[in-house]
Every structure is written in structure tokens, then in C-alpha cells.
Amino acid sequence: MMDQRKRKRMVSNRESARRSRMRKQKHLDNLATHVDQLMNENSQIVTSLNVTSQFYLNVDAENSVLRAQLDELTHRLRSLNEIITCLDLTSCLFDTETDEDASMNMHGDEFLSPWNLLPVNQPIMGTADMLIMH
Template sequence: MATSSGNTAISTSGSDGDQNPMKLDERKRKRMESNRESARRSRMRKQQHLDDLTAQIVQLRKENNQILQTINLTNQQFLNVDAQNSVLRAQMNELSQRLDSLNGIINDMNALGNLEDDLGDFSLMDGHFGNIVGYNHWDLGYLNQPIMASADALNY
């Protein structure tokens, strides 16, 4: 009986063994399909991510080119303004020197006029200046004021 119960146990396990390989094959097949589908979705996500990164590269390159163009344009404008500024500074320096020179002449003329007034008591004619004493042709009101440069003088 032990043999028959042993056989029964074996035949019971044998019949379970027959169903298990079919169930295992079915499970294995379903698992493989599931893995394939998961891998397909993963590849699709990876491709989408790659496409997004490629589009981002194109957009960033376009923005970079626009920024470079703006920088180049701004740089060119700066160089133009700097060159104009240099010209204006040179003109300003030249005009300042001319103004200083003219103001020096006015000061010298006023000093000579004051000298004529001081010498006027000693003679009627000033032989050096050729003027009649008492009349100072250098003593004009506008000569006592400094000369100011105007904006029009810069455009000569």
C-alpha cells in the first residue's frame, strides 16, 4: 500500500507537473510580452527625451546666435561712440587752449590799458602806444569778460 500511496503521490505530482510546465510557459510568455512592452515604452521615453534635448539644443543655439549678434552690434556702436568721443575731446582740448590764449590776450590788453592810464599824467601822447592819453581804446566793457565756448564752435 505504501507503494500504491507512493505511486498515487507520484502520479498526483506528475499530473501537477504536467500542468505546471504549461502554466510556467504561459507565465513566461506573458512576462516576456510585458518585458517587451516595458522595453518598448522605455525606448519611446528615451527617444522622446532625446528629441526634446535636440530641440532644446537648436533653440539654445538660436538664442546664442541672437545674443552674439546683439553683443557685436553693441560693441560696434560702442566703438563708434568712443571714436566720436575721442574726436570731441580733441576738439574740446583745442578749443580750451584757444580760449585760454584769447583770455590771456584780453588780460594783457587790460593790463596795458591800465599802464596807459598810469602813464597819462606824464605826457599828452604815449609814444609807445600812439594813443592820446586819457583815451584808452582797449577799455571796452566786453573785453573784460572771459570768452565762453559755445556748442556751435565744436562743429567747424
């Protein structure tokens, strides 16, 4: 009887140990599956981050170009406004024509006016050494 109880307990302990090993193995398998999922997610996040970083660099480069164009166009606008101001001042100073002279000048003499010879859409070019006072 004692041997039978001992044997029964031994068999029971073996079964319990086997079930414990199986639970442990199942837990390890679940952890390995979870690690694979996390690695896949990590890979996708890294890919997304790389794409986003490249997009950011492209947008940043485009912004730099647009800022440079804005600076250039702002400078050109200031220059053209200064020219318009100068032209307005000189036309006010030298406006001694009569109305008949003005209408003749507007209709008959417009091609000979030096201001009509300037190309309208051409940039005003200059170098930095032109601005230096000697």
C-alpha cells in the same frame, strides 16, 4: 501553464522595453529641441554683442574727437584770456586820454583803431617753432 506565464512575462518585458525606448527617444527629442533653442539664443546674443561692440567703438571714436576739440578749445580760450589780460594791462598803462578824447575815439576813430581790424572769430595761428627761444 508555465509556458503561458513565460510568454506573458516575455510580452510584458517587450512592452516595457518598447515604452522605455519611446521615453528615451522622447527625452532625446526634447534635448534636441532645447539645443536648437539655446543655439538660437546664442546666435541672438552674439548678434546683439556685435551691435553693442560696434556702437561702443563709434561712441569711443566720437569721444576721442570731442576730447581733442575740448583740448583745442581750452587752449584757444587760455590764449584769448592771455590776450585780454595783456590788452587790459596795456590799456591801464597807457590810459591818458580825457573823456572827450575817449568819446571821440569811440565814435569817430573806431575804424582806424588797429584792434578793430582784427577779425573777431578767426583763430590765432602759430607754429611750435615760434615758441622756441633762441
